[in-house]
Amino acid sequence: MENLLKPDFFNTSDDTIKTMMSTVISATLPKTINTKLTKPVNFTLKHIREFDPSGSLSCVYWNISEWIVDGCSVLETNSSYTVCSCVHLSTFALIMQSSRPPESDSLLDLLNLVCVIVGLVFFSLALLTFALCQWSPGVNNVARINICISLLLAHLLFLLTQQFLSLIRPLQVLCAVISGVLHFLFLSGFVWMFIEAVLLFICVKNLSQISSKKREVLSSGFLCVIGYMVALVVVAVSVGLVPEGYGSEHCWIKRDKGFIWSFLGPVCVILALNMILFINIFINLNSTLKKLNAEVSQMKQTKTMTFKTLAQFVVLGCSWVLGFFSNGSKELEILFLILNSQQGTFIFLVYCVFNNEVRQQYRKFFRCLWCELKSNTIKRVLKKC
Structure with missing residues (x-):
């Protein structure tokens, strides 16, 4: 009827x-x-x-x-x-x-598409740099590599979902699965950000124990288990408690019943813990600087790493906090879109472009590439002659 x-x-x-x-x-x-x-x-x-x-x-x-x-x-x-x-x-x-939903803003949709694609390109460049460049023995890139992997996959899946939303939305099960995977990927990005803060805290703590042979070390395998299992457990518990909580109109977490806090809750906890860790890091670093027991080069490297990680925390974390207040404001929505989509650009600039060692390796690579191209051009000319 x-x-x-x-x-x-x-x-x-x-x-x-x-x-x-x-x-x-x-x-x-x-x-x-x-x-x-x-x-x-x-x-x-x-x-x-x-x-x-x-x-x-x-x-x-x-x-x-x-x-x-x-x-x-x-x-x-x-x-x-x-x-x-x-x-x-x-x-x-x-x-x-x-x-009725507001009419689609074609300019905003185009901005979103361009920004996400640019962010994905820089995520890929950052991953290639982390994987192929030679780093100092004291530099641990495990957390940064996995942050890039998690956010690259999350942004790529989100972009593809929004582009084909009209085809995906009628398939409720597929839409719910996609929103669950997005929940896992974005959350794992935050867990890895917390792990990087913990690694930095251990590094600063070890500066005051430089004469000691025994150092606190966390294996890469153990970090990978923590980095992905925490996010997986949160998603599994969320599915168990509210199985219908996934698959909103945009194939994301539904807002009714407060289910959105299955994502926002862990994010707020991680941001709070990171803030506590950074306060401790600055206190310990300041204390160690006064004692001057560490090598100057190592101290300088640690200070630089601290400020870079803090900047990463601000850009990656605070852009999501901005999402709390973007409802109804087009200006805040555009700012959230730009900051959130350019996380890969920021990581590439801070950890690759602004790193003197990496810049030197870039120069060496481009010089070799130029010489190779020049050599091939000469060979082709000689063959024609």
Whole structure:
């Protein structure tokens, strides 16, 4: 019946999207001519579609050729069902009115596409640099490499999903799986950012123990288990507790029932822990500088690494904090989009371009490449002669 008596027959003054939220039910009393009941009747309608917390629900009944609300009201509601109260019997249904989404901003969509592609290019360049360049023995790039891998895959999957959203959205299971994978990848990026802060804390702590042969060392295998298992456990628990929490309109985490905090909660905890670690790092570094027990070159390298990691924490972490306040503000939304999409650009600039050792290796590589091209050009000319 809900396919025949469509919600469009519910005439309202507001220009809203009307959604049938329940099956159509009918109730009658035989052998009676009374149209009004002395006591209202209450009935519970189960939601057959996802409830939008920002929408408004109306208990309606069918009157000749349209749905109207006269004599009916919403008594109680939650995300799963609604209790309606009516002073008469008829054919009833539950209709949700929600505001129409704003028209797509083509300029913003183009900006998003360009920014994400640029960010992906620099993520790839950073990964190639971390993998192929020769680094000082004291430099541990495990966390940075895995931050790049996690965020590169997350941004790539997000870009592809948004480009083919019209095809993916009807496939609810696929959409939910994609949102779960995105949850895991973005969260693992934050876990790796925390691991890098821990490694930096251990490095600064070891400066005061430079004469000691025994150093605190965390193996790469152990770090990989921690970096990915923490995010995997959070996603697994989230799926177990609220399996319907994935697969929003944009194939991301749904906001109803507070499920978005399965992502924002761990992010806030990691940001808070990182801030505590950085305060400790600065205190320990300042204390070690005063004692001057460490080599000048190592101290300088550690100071540089500290400021780079702090800058990374600010750019990678605080851009997500900005997302808390971007609702309804186009300026903040654009700023969030640019900062979040250029995380790869920032990592490449800070750890590769601004690193003197890496710049020297870049120069050496481009000189060799130029000599090779020049040599091949000469050989081709000689062959023609």
